[in-house]
Amino acid sequence: MTTNAQNQAKAVALISGGLDSMLAARVVKDQGVHVEGLNFFTGFCVEGHTHAIRNHDRKRPKRNNALWVAEQLGIKLHIIDVIEEYKDVVINPRHGYGANLNPCLDCKSFMVGKARQWMQAHGFDFIVTGEVVGQRPMSQRRETFPVVQRESGAGDLLLRPLCAKLQSPTAAERNGWVDRQSLYDFSGRSRKPQMALAAALGIEDYAQPAGGCCFLTDATYSRKLNDLWQSRGKKTYELDDIMLLKVGRHIRPRPHFKLIIARDAGETNYLQGYRHRFSHLTMTSHNGPLTLIEGDINESEMALAARIAARFGQGRDANRVTFDAVLGRGDPVPLCIQPLPSSEIPAQWYV
Amino acid sequence: MSRYILDARNLLCPMPVIRTQDRVKALNTGDILEVQCTDPGALNDIPAWCRVHGHEVMATNEDAEGVVVILRVTTSTPT
Secondary structure (H helix, E strand, C coil), X not given: XXXXXXXXXXXXXXXXXXXXXXXXXXXXXXXXCEEEEXXXXXXXXXXXXXXXXXXXXXXXXXXXXXXXXXXXXXXCEEEEECHHHHHHHHHCCCCCCCCCCCCHHHHHHHHHHHHHHHHHHHCCCEEECCCCECCECCCECCCCHHHHHHHHCCHHHEECCCCHHHCCCCHHHHCCCCCHHHCCCCECCCCHHHHHHXXXXXXXXXXXXXXXXXXXXXXXXXXXXXHHHHHHCCCCCCHHHHHHCCCCEEEEEECCEEEEECCCHHHHHHHXXXXXXXXXXXXXXXXXXXXXXXXXXXXXXXXXXXXXXXXXXXCCCCCCEXXXXXXXXXXXXXXXXXXXXXXXXXXXXXX | CCEEEEEECCCCCCHHHHHHHHHHHCCCCCCEEEXXXXXXXXXXXXXXXXXXXXXXXXXXXXXXXXXXXXEECCCCCCC
């Protein structure tokens, strides 16, 4: 392996913050390769956002796992904003969706493709991922590995160190940038080989293996996104749309509007930042959450929204609950209503 | 050496880190950047980003207004 700095091979590693990508980068770095990490922010990343918003999550230790991994490995990490480009992956996946709205195969090709562009722009030699053949039902299968190589344009500049011995030799092996014999032959869904390797390398702390890192794999979140698209009659979104899907209860009593009701003080605080863009309800007679209303509504529909929102405050059993109601960009108007009985909120209203 | 302020308030992580990263690319060694945030996660994430890229964290502060991280660009970042 080359160790002279001038001749040292350079690899860019996709770093998710999970164990597999950490191990892959470490294995290659241990062979004397200069490794730097890339982490892509799509807007759907679970990382961080719920920590920042919800009360109970804010009490948990907070760290960006990708940055933490980079620090443990002693490599640079570049976090890339791909929000705009990623929309096409989510909206028009060539290979379709997984169990929910997760376009995993398209996503992997997209990210490896972005890594290829970065590699070429920065004079690096090859790309490293933590993929393991057979690990994921959609994107990490023997049949899909060549698809990622082809559609990303990476070809055999893509090295998967954890299962390289089960693949044909890549450029990194053929050129002697890495020693194939020191790579691995992991396969299948078991995490035991990765955990054993982590232990052998002295890695004791890592993010929980196989944990979802993307909201698109979550059934509830996917249902909300689908509802958003159906209500608009087209598959589009902006960053604020997909952020708001992570927050609050979403209740759609009519096709043309829905309520976003904060679940705790942290979410109310977060939604405050959006209230100037939405009709909204602030409970004044009792403690209760802020409610945003997405969609154009009239005064009668505002009253219905208030009756629903009243169910989620401390006045749910009171005869009357009062709100400051803001319709569109208007001024706050007192609105006194009777809370809707829970029996009159059909389950199908909950998105 | 110059001092700059980056307003990353009302952004959730990792956006404050991304904005910091992009801003630092345009600065020179020795420049000081004060990053203002509201996401408490920035208090950990921006210093972590500084450590992996070799920049100096001069000070951090968290109060009711949010989080402030002051860093000094100590190395050029060719990549």
